[in-house]
Amino acid sequence: MTDCECLEKCPFFHDKMENMPSMAGMLKQRYCQGEWGLCARHRVFCALGRSAVPTDLFPNQVERVDEIISAGSLA
Template sequence: MADCECIGGCPFFNGGNDGEMKSKYCKNNNLNCARYMVFNSCGRDKVPADLAPNEKERAYLIIAENM
């Protein structure tokens, strides 16, 4: 799969974070990324700066709150 379309402006990808998660999500499967899920469903402004790609439960709550 191609790189996530958000890589350029994503604070997680561009911060000093875990390279393993960047490889797993940003470079391979953004559909499983909590940040991408919120971005895709609710828009960029609803994605908390500190949301990590593996925090899917938190993503579901944010999406539910913004439906």
């Protein structure tokens, strides 16, 4: 498995987000160093670019992705 292309600059991976979940380590392993194509942050990054990824979006919050992308596409 390969690492996510965003890993180097990702605030989640580098523990720079507020309220980091206690299971952050598990999420990093699952998404950042595994199934990064399923990560909510990565999906917004692909659709709208890095600057459109909300500062409070965690990798497993996939339920927020469609709304963020729709809103971003209209902006």
